[in-house]
Amino acid sequence: MGPPSNLLSLLVALAAVFASLYLINPIPQFLNNFTYFTLTALSPASAYLAKPLTWNFHRHHKKYPDNGNTDSICDDFPPGTPPPDTNTTSYLCVDRKGCCNFTTVQAAVNAVPNLSVQRTIIWINSGMYYEKVIVPKTKPNITFQGQGYTSTAIAWNDTALSANGTFYSASVQVFASNFIAKNISFMNLAPMPSPGAVGAQAVAIRVSGDQSEFRGCGFFGAQDTLHDDKGRHYFKDCYIQGSIDFIFGNARSLYENCQIVSIANPVPVGQKSINGAVTAHGRVSGDENTGFAFVNSTIGGNGRIWLGRAWRPYSRVVFAFTLMSDIIAPEGWNDFNDPSRDQTIFYGEYNCSGPGANTNLRAPYVQKLNDTQVLAFINTTFIDGDQWLETSK
Numbered sequence: 001m002g003p004p005s006n007l008l009s010l011l012v013a014l015a016a017v018f019a020s021l022y023l024i025n026p027i028p029q030f031l032n033n034f035t036y037f038t039l040t041a042l043s044p045a046s047a048y049l050a051k052p053l054t055w056n057f058h059r060h061h062k063k064y065p066d067n068g069n070t071d072s073i074c075d076d077f078p079p080g081t082p083p084p085d086t087n088t089t090s091y092l093c094v095d096r097k098g099c100c101n102f103t104t105v106q107a108a109v110n111a112v113p114n115l116s117v118q119r120t121i122i123w124i125n126s127g128m129y130y131e132k133v134i135v136p137k138t139k140p141n142i143t144f145q146g147q148g149y150t151s152t153a154i155a156w157n158d159t160a161l162s163a164n165g166t167f168y169s170a171s172v173q174v175f176a177s178n179f180i181a182k183n184i185s186f187m188n189l190a191p192m193p194s195p196g197a198v199g200a201q202a203v204a205i206r207v208s209g210d211q212s213e214f215r216g217c218g219f220f221g222a223q224d225t226l227h228d229d230k231g232r233h234y235f236k237d238c239y240i241q242g243s244i245d246f247i248f249g250n251a252r253s254l255y256e257n258c259q260i261v262s263i264a265n266p267v268p269v270g271q272k273s274i275n276g277a278v279t280a281h282g283r284v285s286g287d288e289n290t291g292f293a294f295v296n297s298t299i300g301g302n303g304r305i306w307l308g309r310a311w312r313p314y315s316r317v318v319f320a321f322t323l324m325s326d327i328i329a330p331e332g333w334n335d336f337n338d339p340s341r342d343q344t345i346f347y348g349e350y351n352c353s354g355p356g357a358n359t360n361l362r363a364p365y366v367q368k369l370n371d372t373q374v375l376a377f378i379n380t381t382f383i384d385g386d387q388w389l390e391t392s393k
């Protein structure tokens, strides 16, 4: 989705970089340069992928590798991984250096049987996987198991322009149901759009299947990072980075214990311009049971941003028990400059804390939810989790 031109006029480029005085979520060291990354700067993957490497599982157990043996590249492959198949689960192994069956995540996805009722765990060794991945509708019940969101990532750099539309720009597109991801990051490395840029928004992941869960995952991008498109989704202990509308879509999702980090440009103290928004939820009608609920999360980083703006008239978002830094503008939210939406949007806040959580100057349509109203949004019942979450099975 592109920002409307009237928002673009609000976006202000700032040459000077001010240190944030109140930074709840500093960007991790390993990603300091993230927004300036290009694939050229990070090219070693292609060298590995181009070279066919022989797979030899036993080598991983070798205690004393031959010095100078070029095959010793696999000696640090974690022994005993992935675990053996069980009755209900089969494993596929991905290692970019070629130390197990697959060198790309897509190749492993392709090897998963169609319409399997069993779960297939795609075990992905640490490393950056430079590829665009699609999990088609015919492949439900896939898990991406990484080794940590700071050490395992799938990254590409399409933009709305290069992919013929924002919805196709995602580095990873999941159309299948019952998709799970653990301890892995999804990145779009396209440069952060400059103010006024057209078609520069770039999605890291599009989640379009029902019943998806993400635990300990990272989502890295700038504008439109996480396309939480449709279905019921659960995000726990995740790190989500972006600038404009960086969690958007029309899913029904619960975000628990997540770190939300804005990389919008720093705005000088006293300046009132807005240069980002955390959410752009797209509920189209009051009949839809969709919405984003954030619980026990933190919002930090840079910029002067809104918690959400009304991409569609019935946009629905709730923040509860969330710590907000002073990057949140006092009015908090935006109706997409369409006052007719004030009657239909549902923006609620409950028991949040931090300098950005002061509701005194909030836009008039914002609801300060009471103890009863908030109950529907603050646990996994919001997403019918008892029916499908892995922990409830």
Ligand SMILES: *[C@@H]1O[C@H](CO)[C@@H](O)[C@H](O)[C@H]1NC(C)=O
Residues within 6 Å of the ligand: 029, 030, 031, 032, 033
């Ligand atoms: C950031 O980029 C500079 C120059 O490209 C490089 O020297 C430095 O190691 C990078 N820092 C990190 C944390 O990757």
Ligand SMILES: *[C@@H]1O[C@H](CO)[C@@H](O)[C@H](O)[C@H]1NC(C)=O
Residues within 6 Å of the ligand: 038, 039, 040, 041, 157, 158, 159, 162, 190
């Ligand atoms: C992605 O990165 C590569 C390498 O830097 C570059 O050639 C390509 O143009 C980029 N793609 C887009 C859509 O910017």
Ligand SMILES: *[C@@H]1O[C@H](CO)[C@@H](O)[C@H](O)[C@H]1NC(C)=O
Residues within 6 Å of the ligand: 086, 087
């Ligand atoms: C596989 O499942 C069957 C039936 O549930 C059970 O009897 C058997 O012990 C299981 N085998 C293993 C290796 O877990």
Ligand SMILES: *[C@@H]1O[C@H](CO)[C@@H](O)[C@H](O)[C@H]1NC(C)=O
Residues within 6 Å of the ligand: 092, 101, 111
């Ligand atoms: C992976 O490689 C091992 C060893 O060659 C082989 O036994 C196994 O069948 C392979 N699995 C897949 C899914 O290709």
Ligand SMILES: *[C@@H]1O[C@H](CO)[C@@H](O)[C@H](O)[C@H]1NC(C)=O
Residues within 6 Å of the ligand: 110, 111, 112, 113, 114, 138
């Ligand atoms: C899954 O189905 C598609 C087309 O429907 C086919 O091209 C593909 O080979 C199938 N994959 C497997 C692993 O059976």
Ligand SMILES: *[C@@H]1O[C@H](CO)[C@@H](O)[C@H](O)[C@H]1NC(C)=O
Residues within 6 Å of the ligand: 116, 117, 118, 119, 140, 141, 177, 178
């Ligand atoms: C597999 O997918 C089907 C259809 O999405 C779902 O009903 C089933 O519960 C899933 N099985 C597992 C093991 O997740």
Ligand SMILES: *[C@@H]1O[C@H](CO)[C@@H](O)[C@H](O)[C@H]1NC(C)=O
Residues within 6 Å of the ligand: 164
């Ligand atoms: C790009 O999108 C337009 C409009 O949706 C469509 O007509 C066109 O075929 C697409 N082009 C490609 C190359 O996918």
Ligand SMILES: *[C@@H]1O[C@H](CO)[C@@H](O)[C@H](O)[C@H]1NC(C)=O
Residues within 6 Å of the ligand: 146, 147, 148, 182, 183, 216
């Ligand atoms: C994910 O990583 C965390 C921290 O490194 C670890 O405690 C946890 O066991 C991992 N979980 C999974 C499912 O990989």
Ligand SMILES: *[C@@H]1O[C@H](CO)[C@@H](O)[C@H](O)[C@H]1NC(C)=O
Residues within 6 Å of the ligand: 257, 258, 296
């Ligand atoms: C809130 O989130 C933090 C980490 O982000 C976690 O340590 C803590 O246990 C969570 N509290 C609750 C009540 O879930």
Ligand SMILES: *[C@@H]1O[C@H](CO)[C@@H](O)[C@H](O)[C@H]1NC(C)=O
Residues within 6 Å of the ligand: 351, 353, 371
């Ligand atoms: C609101 O949060 C504070 C701590 O942040 C807690 O002490 C208080 O009990 C909470 N209020 C309600 C109604 O849960």
Ligand SMILES: *[C@@H]1O[C@H](CO)[C@@H](O)[C@H](O)[C@H]1NC(C)=O
Residues within 6 Å of the ligand: 370, 371, 372, 373
């Ligand atoms: C909470 O708000 C609802 C809707 O405005 C109202 O019906 C209800 O009485 C309120 N409950 C409490 C405990 O204040």
Ligand SMILES: *[C@@H]1O[C@H](CO)[C@@H](O)[C@H](O)[C@H]1NC(C)=O
Residues within 6 Å of the ligand: 375, 376, 379, 380, 381
């Ligand atoms: C969620 O909260 C509702 C309302 O308090 C409660 O009825 C439900 O049992 C809770 N669900 C879970 C999974 O704790």
